[in-house]
Amino acid sequence: MACNLIFCALVVILMKLLKKGAEGDIFATMDQGRPAILKTRNKKPYRNSLLDNKIRRQRTIREALIISEAKSFGIFTPLIYRVNTKDCAILMQHIRGAVVRNLRGKKLVWACKEIGKIAGTLHKNGIMHGDLTTSNFIVSNGRVCTIDFGLSQKTSRIEDHAVDLRLFKEILNSAHVGQMEKLWPSFLSGYRSVVGTDRFQSVLGYVSVIEGRGRYAAVI
Ligand SMILES: Nc1ncnc2c1ncn2[C@@H]1O[C@H](COP(=O)(O)OP(=O)(O)OP(=O)(O)O)[C@@H](O)[C@H]1O
Ligand SMILES: [Mg+2]
Incomplete structure (x- = not known):
């Protein structure tokens, strides 16, 4: 005491x-x-x-x-x-290093692929991160560390995993504007390499469903 x-x-x-x-x-x-x-x-x-x-x-x-x-x-x-x-x-x-959000150029493209692999590994093991943004990853000694699991959930549902991907895409569009064409495919290739093509197609398909809902909501 x-x-x-x-x-x-x-x-x-x-x-x-x-x-x-x-x-x-x-x-x-x-x-x-x-x-x-x-x-x-x-x-x-x-x-x-x-x-x-x-x-x-x-x-x-x-x-x-x-x-x-x-x-x-x-x-x-x-x-x-x-x-x-x-x-x-x-x-x-305390993980010493650079928060991915502050990276630029090739390092950022590489980090997005690593984040894709991390998201794939979490999902494969039944975990949704819940706050998949570039602020929640730190590059330290050539490896990417994942933090901020306060909103994470145990789930293997395609819909939930798609929510993680959709949030990451949204963050790329807002915090990394102009680099989307390189960063999103890089993330996806990392994700696909871990979860496999079939699961990848299903989750990505659901990302489109979520985006469709968003557009519909916006029109109404
Ligand atoms: N273990 C750690 N090692 C190094 N830096 C850290 C660590 N944990 C958090 N940080 C720093 O603090 C920031 C905020 O941490 P975290 O995301 O866990 O908190 P938060 O309250 O959920 O913040 P936010 O609302 O921005 O997501 C991180 O972006 C990072 O810069
Ligand atoms: Mg955070």
């Missing part, structure tokens, strides 16, 4: 706020001499407090569990150092 309090005090003293997110904050800190990231999920005053606690706790637990599970089938994810379900906080390995 005393040890835990000392640890918490040290973490608080050494914390540096890296990012204020929609859900919570990201701090850079140290854990037993290792560079670490503390990810918190803050209370939402507009939400019923019982429901709010449940949602924040659920997302914290899900994120920590799926980060570890993905590692078990070869996806590069941060090591989880500690999870505090009461405060809805995760202490994890």
Whole structure:
């Protein structure tokens, strides 16, 4: 207990706020001499407090569990150092590197193919990432690390996997405008190489269905 309090005090003293997110904050800190990231999920005053606690706790637990599970089938994810379900906080390995969103040119094309392979591997193992954007991948020592599993789900449904692909396409269109013609095929070739042609055609077919729905909704 005393040890835990000392640890918490040290973490608080050494914390540096890296990012204020929609859900919570990201701090850079140290854990037993290792560079670490503390990810918190803050209370939402507009939400019923019982429901709010449940949602924040659920997302914290899900994120920590799926980060570890993905590692078990070869996806590069941060090591989880500690999870505090009461405060809805995760202490994890700090991955040094460049967020894919900030890459340009050939490196970005390569990273998109790697993200395609990662998405394929997650899907093959029954996991939907839920927030497949270029901000949630970090290139570190020539490998792509996947983060931010707070919205991930256990699902093997084609429709759910198509939602991941559709979101990634949307992000390429908005955050990487003008590079879409190279980035989307690169992502798709990585994805196809892992899931196989039949599954690829089915999921991609469903992406078109989702896009069709979007257009229909826009017309109405
Ligand atoms: N383990 C980590 N190592 C290095 N950087 C990290 C790590 N976790 C998060 N970050 C940095 O913090 C940013 C936000 O982290 P994350 O996506 O997990 O939080 P979020 O609150 O869901 O943010 P967003 O709303 O932008 O998705 C990442 O884009 C990355 O720059
Ligand atoms: Mg994120």
